[in-house]
Amino acid sequence: MPPKKQLHLTAFMRPVSLHTGAWRYPGSHPDANFNLTHLKTFIQALEAAKFDAFFMADHLAVLNMPLEALKRSHTVTSFEPFTLLSALSQVTSRIGLAATASTTYDEPYHIARRFASLDHLSEGRAAWNMVTTGNPESAKNFGLDEHVEHGSRYKRAREFYDVVTGLWDSFADDAFVRDRESGTYVDVEKMHVLNHVGDELKVRGPLNIARPVQGWPVIVQAGQSDPGRQLAAETAEAVFCSPRDIDAAKALYDDIKGRAKAVGRDPEHLKILPAVLIVIGDSVEDAKEKRLRLDSLVHYDSAIASLSISLGSDASKFDPDGPLPKDLPETNASKTSQASVINLAEKEGLTVRQLAGRLGGYAGLAFVGTPESVADDLELWLEKGAADGFTVTFPFLPEGLESVTNKLVPELQRRGIFRKDYEGKTLREHLGLPRPKNRFFE
Amino acid sequence: MPPKKQLHLTAFMRPVSLHTGAWRYPGSHPDANFNLTHLKTFIQALEAAKFDAFFMADHLAVLNMPLEALKRSHTVTSFEPFTLLSALSQVTSRIGLAATASTTYDEPYHIARRFASLDHLSEGRAAWNMVTTGNPESAKNFGLDEHVEHGSRYKRAREFYDVVTGLWDSFADDAFVRDRESGTYVDVEKMHVLNHVGDELKVRGPLNIARPVQGWPVIVQAGQSDPGRQLAAETAEAVFCSPRDIDAAKALYDDIKGRAKAVGRDPEHLKILPAVLIVIGDSVEDAKEKRLRLDSLVHYDSAIASLSISLGSDASKFDPDGPLPKDLPETNASKTSQASVINLAEKEGLTVRQLAGRLGGYAGLAFVGTPESVADDLELWLEKGAADGFTVTFPFLPEGLESVTNKLVPELQRRGIFRKDYEGKTLREHLGLPRPKNRFFE
Structure with missing residues (x-):
């Protein structure tokens, strides 16, 4: 019997639940989205359950809803992803750490550097959820009156990706020789100056940090629109999407994997992980x-x-x-x-x-049932080729998270479709992704 | 007898020694600037010695020296400050965490947010070393051909400070009511929309994070040039400077404190901390x-x-x-x-x-001698009103750091001019600085 296909599970946190009512649920910690102690407990539970990654959503504006909605929202204010995930890297050892960062409202030198730093600090567990920032209110926090138009955002994103990955490749893996005798710290023959000049960006390099442990941190994207799917097919290694049902998921899965193949990529090196709200009960x-x-x-x-x-x-x-x-x-x-x-x-x-x-x-895809019935749903999607795993969002915490880690995950493990322990150390190893070659050095 | 004046000590790390030869010194860890395990050991030793803060220098370009010098440099590549200090916040509990961030090559919304996040994660230990970035090579990593001219950099810095502190004041300290019954998470009457429109910056706000634990993270600056001194007098709470001797230090001290008084500030709320290399020996x-x-x-x-x-x-x-x-x-x-x-x-x-x-x-100010003779130097500067403390840089590590924490600090404590334990919890409390009032709310 061939080995069973394996599920990948990432936890989608914002920084706790996306559900607007979650903070009012009995037993919840109303300040959990903003309380490091609770977040440590959550990530440690997810790591004990062998989740692939903890995924921190983000947004760059408070005023993206009417005041009447804003006053009730627990997701508008939160820790900043890089500082939060760097802190959490020190209380965990294996789980991946995915941070959201914008290609529209940030600089590629900063983004390349921070992800490289997080990857070194976490010993190879960083992932970049590359977003173009859809929220039109964000522009006003960054000196603009109007939001950058969709096509321009995607054009810049594509070039931004080339620059960031080029900066990650600034040094060969063995560039830092640190030879006390000769006094040579870095072999400058193994340093590459990017000198990027494109339509949207101009960045010299090299990056002021060694190549990341993973070569490149894992690239995550949400691909829904046509340019979004194409960008994901060209660049993403994990795709977070929101299909409404298994048929839509299967179509999206085939479309993105097909596009990846068309640009010469191995479709196995791009994991499709639909977002799903999971609610577990006794019945x-x-x-x-x-x-x-x-x-x-x-x-x-x-x-x-x-x-x-x-x-x-x-x-x-x-x-x-x-x-x-x-x-x-x-x-x-x-x-x-x-x-x-x-x-x-x-x-x-x-x-x-x-x-x-x-x-x-939360009006998106949801699996609501017993550990067994939800495991059936997950397994069906995996078997039918509609998903390589899921981006799980929790209805309320801690209960909603604990019922997944303590009840659903053991059921998945019993069925042989989810790991009982981490086999590798890095997030790339958890996801079965290769370490990218340095484009400038052997 | 009135209580003795108290020294403040911060450790200037880049991220270990500034001295170009440090990595080759016997007993050094050549990769220490880039090895989290060593950095943890260093910061924990500094915290055990009750240092006020761990100060992470920074730069934004590799090519700021000829290749012949670059190949020998251990300071060119390092962790990024926010990710590093956020990680270190989890292995320490009291020492302050000062990160360098540029007003020329970053956005005030990002900077305000990251420092607020670090301040929350560390429970009130963040400080911002506000720099305009003097290294002309940096511009080329951020889309520019030429460095931004000195006067423009300082003009933007001054406005940047107003925006960042204004964003920190986005929410009253008691804005987050989290009332489960009524369903009100945040009292929007206690939220302020900045709507800043200035010559250099346009930022709407509010910031998407609660007001920092310290109200505002501590503002640190290096004030040497005339506009630098004036900016420090108007905005800084700790000034890191490089006088060549005690007379120059005294003149700088009086000048900056005088300027602060002239703009209506309490000179006690601005600490002058000259940079000094300390080398301790048996004789x-x-x-x-x-x-x-x-x-x-x-x-x-x-x-x-x-x-x-x-x-x-x-x-x-x-x-x-x-x-x-x-x-x-x-x-x-x-x-x-x-x-x-x-x-x-x-x-x-x-x-x-x-x-x-x-x-x-390292050609700057240095105190080289026994624990007693160096303590004499420090005490003299404190007594003469040439310094409120020092920004200490270490010649080599771990030995050079340990000789300060294990030999010099006990001597300072014996003399009653340095704390034997932290009295407060936040960096502001260590430095004797008040918590700023929120300008928009009582």
Whole structure:
């Protein structure tokens, strides 16, 4: 029997849950997103469960929502990713550390240097979630009046990637000879001056740090749009995406792997890890009830606003505890969006209030059930070639995280589809990715 | 008897010694500047000796010296300050963590955020060494052909300071109410939108992190030039300077404190900490010999180039093991520089080779002697009002650092001029600096 395909699991933290109601859930630590002690406990639990990586989402503006929503949000303020992950590198030894950093609002020299430094400090566990920063409010914190347009952001991102990886290759792995006798610290024949001059960037180099332990930190990206998928196919080693179901996931998987092959890459060296909210209960009903309870903690004002946007009509006029009215008015908003909300309400028998809580909380892909039923879901996606693993987001913490590490992971291990221990030391080794060759030196 | 004036001591690391020969000294770890295990040992020794802070110097370009010098340099490549200090925050609990960051080649939103994050992660131990980046090669790593001119750099720095401190004040200290019942996470009435529009910068805010533990991280600066002194007087809380002797130090001390008073600040809230190389021996002769040995490890090619520059004439023609020739040719270079080199050679009876090693190694202020004689020096400067303490640089490590922490510090403690234990928790408390009021909230 051939060995079973293996799942990869990364924990998507912002810096704890993405779900707007999470901080109000019974047993939660309302300050957990901003309390290092709790974050240490979480990452140590994830490492004990042998997760591939701890993935720190990020954003660069507070005012990206109305004040009424902002006042209820626990995700708007947080530690900065590099400082947080560097601190966490010292209380862990194996789990990967993925930081989000923007190609639109930062400099390639800084970004190359910080990831190289994190990779050295963590002994080869750094990953860069390369984002172009979609939030249009960010521009205003960086001297601009208007957001940089989508096409320009992707053009700069592609060039930024070339510069950053070129800077990582500034020194051969054996450049630092440190020969006391001759007094030679670094062999300058093994140092490369990049001298990059492109349409968007001009960077001389070399980088002022030795080549990262992993050669290059692992490149992570979210590929959804067409330029996003193409950028991922050309550059990413792990893709974090948000398909709505297994068929959409399979199509996306095949598309991105096909594009990677078309540009001469080995599709095995690009892992597709859809984002999924996992809610575990003692029974499927229990898990569904937990989720409904969590959704009910999204404040109604925020929730109903989300529902109104999705429906393209004012949902605050509907009876909160009744079903969604049948005769919704025509909408100028997306008909697909309206149809999918109607479908969701019917499928799960949700009231207007419950539907609003769902849309205001977390409306993306979710696996909700027992450790066994969720393991079935994960295994099915893996087997069908819809995913190489998952970017897991937790509904509430610590309970929602502990139920994954203590109940779901042992079930996956029992099935032989998830590691019982780390086999390698670096994140590249966990993910089965090769160490990139230095383009300037053998 | 009134209580004695107290010394403040910070350790100037780059990230270990500034001295070019340090990595070749017997017993040194040649990779110490780039080895986290050694850095942990160093910072823990400094914390055990109750140093105020660990101060990480920085630079943003490798090619700031000829290749012949670069190949011998152990200071050109290093960890990046924020990632390093964040990691070190987890293996220490009291010592301050000062990171260098540039106002010329970075964005105020990023800088404000990273220091705030480091301050939270370290529970109030962060300091910002605010530099305008003097190294002209840096520009080429950030898209520019020419370095930004001195006056423009200082103009931007002054405005940058206003923006960063304004961003730190984005939230009142009690803004985060996290009230589960009402669902209010943050009181938006206690959030301030900066909306800064100036000549150099345009930044909206608010910052996406709570106000730092210290209100603001401590502001450190090197004030030498006239605009540098003025900027320090207006904004700095600790000044790191390089006077050549006690008279020059006293004049600088009085000048900066006077300028601070003139702009309405309490001069006590600005600590003057001259940089000093400290070399400890069993006897004064022993200490001097250690220093000569260290200087001799500066490669002769680099050393003689430094001497030639200082003399304004080609020193490679002189007999290396003879005295400096009496009949030096007229120079177009600085006559002050030539005169001070001649003076140094005569005063210490140095050969051309030894003089070259001194200038190629560390030519600034140095206290070289026994624990007692160096303690006399430090005490004299403190008593005469030439310093509030010192920014200590170590000649070689670990020995040079351990002789300070294990021999000099106990002598200072015996004299009652240095703390035997930390009295406060934050760096502000160590330095006797007040916590700044939030300018937007009571």
